[in-house]
Amino acid sequence: MRVEHREPELDGAVELRTPGVVAAGALLAVAVVLTALNLRPAITGVGPMLAEMRQDLGASVVWAGVLTTLPTLCFAGAGLAAPLLARRAGIGVAIAIALAALAAGLVLRVLDGPVVVLGGTLVATAGIALINVLIPVVIKDSFPARIGVLTGVYTAALQGGGALGSAVTPRLGDTLGGWRPALGGWAVLAVVALLAWILAARGTGRAPRPAVGAEGGRSLLRNRLAWIVTAFFGLQAFYAYAAMGWFPQVLMDAGVPRDDAGLLFGLVSLIAVPISLVVAPMAARQRGQSRWIVGLGVFGVAGTLGLMLAPSWSPLLWSILVGLGMSTFSLALTVIALRARTGADTARLSGMAQGFGYLFAALGPFLFGLLHDLAGGWTVPLAMLLGLLAVQLTFGALAGRHRFV
Structure with a gap:
């Protein structure tokens, strides 16, 4: 097939430097960073607590293997579904739904036994998978002249959140009294990101534009x-x-x-x-x-x-x-x-x-x-x-x- 070599058209690459637009863009950037911080602690926090979880739940090695493999499989399945959700609801609403699912899943998985842990992990990591796919779209549409900078900041926050998850979760367990409050406590960060996302959408007058619906039939x-x-x-x-x-x-x-x-x-x-x-x-x-x-x-x-x-x-x-x-x-x-x-x-x-x-x-x-x-x-x-x-x-x-x- 023929691949064109024209420069991409960057809608909005020329920024309007009014204080309101700059402030709205800064608020959206903060929301992106806060969202990125949520994308790994739900996964990296499990490893240090896994032995304690298995002992408390009486879970098998097979269960532990399923728990640690589930996030990657969710990334695949929910990742393929993300464009459909974004087309129907819009990118801003889709990310808000994903953050809500992440917070709910983090709380759900610490409420009961092994099956509930797996179910809550499934819900939480499905939310993460949706965000994984949609944040690059937000960066492309909302910061077309700063794709590299915002992608770098987003990725750094994502990796930093992963390091925080593995380093802080055991200490939270010692302080709060076990793996349940330690893992469930990360839902607070998800709620903060959700609030920031809602404020960013209001600050811009709308959520990031749902461009994913513009050319609905095209497949890659x-x-x-x-x-x-x-x-x-x-x-x-x-x-x-x-x-x-x-x-x-x-x-x-x-x-x-x-x-x-x-x-x-x-x-x-x-x-x-x-x-x-x-x-x-x-x-x-x-x-x-x-x-x-x-x-x-x-x-x-x-x-x-x-x-x-x-x-x-x-x-x-x-x-x-x-x-x-x-x-x-x-x-x-x-x-x-x-x-x-x-x-x-x-x-x-x-x-x-x-x-x-x-x-x-x-x-x-x-x-x-x-x-x-x-x-x-x-x-x-x-x-x-x-x-x-x-x-x-x-x-x-x-x-x-x-x-x-």
């Missing part, structure tokens, strides 16, 4: 570039979820104490914050983003290779390199916004890339663990990740070229 399923972006997003997510699930154990088996392994993996998450704030805006200002994507990906290759060949030689160095490699997530989100001309296409591309991408990523922790069990060590699963990283670099380079779906 036959678009070659859309599949390239989807493959890039899915490959980087596969690597990230495999790393989040298993790299602490890889470090511990290399002789790193448990607490130090946890700190090192926390560093992996935190590295993405400054990278998102600096690299994503710089990359977005360029005609193409391929060299940035490949450059960060090479760091991931080096870190994974170090873990495979000499894991005990310098765990800190390998963790830093892996963290730099995983920072391609911010560029994956930037690419989604930049490869589409309109908010409508951004919603479709975001839903497609994140829906199919997270569905593929759900296999990451499972395959990594399976290969470890079959091979009796970490060399084979790490070699698998190296092979996938090579493919990721290829698709990332293609996705970063200056083209549009």
